[in-house]
Amino acid sequence: MLSERMAELRDMAADIFTVEPEEVERATSFVDDLGADSLLAVELLSRIEQRYDVMIDANDLAKMTDLPSTYKVVADAAGW
Template sequence: MLEQRMTELRDIAAEVFAADPEEVEKADSFINDLDADSLLIVELLAQIEQRYDVTIDEGDARRMTDLHATYEVVARAAGW
């Protein structure tokens, strides 16, 4: 299940950032490595909230800096 959810999050991020999924996996920072700006980060958050029917507060959203951190934030919000 972990691998499936990571793949789903990777694919959402890749679509939002117009990046290759492998680039998303390798990125240490969405902002630095994928040139994601704050608007794209907000779009990522919106897509994730809609997909998983969760609400992520602003403080947690700021920790969504890479794929693994994003998974941790979403997992906590979704109760995975």
């Protein structure tokens, strides 16, 4: 079972990438498995920053390749 915040991130990514939440969970790469591009990645980053009131360094965007790595970047920025 996913934590509440992990589920929120999954749902945000699913909405932005226009896929089912389960696809986001299974994806090992947002780009390769879900067809996400840099514009969608920036949109996800923007939504995350607004939702959690955090600032994520642009260099960390490259680390956000799947759900677990995205969660780690956000958790580090938010101090979870």
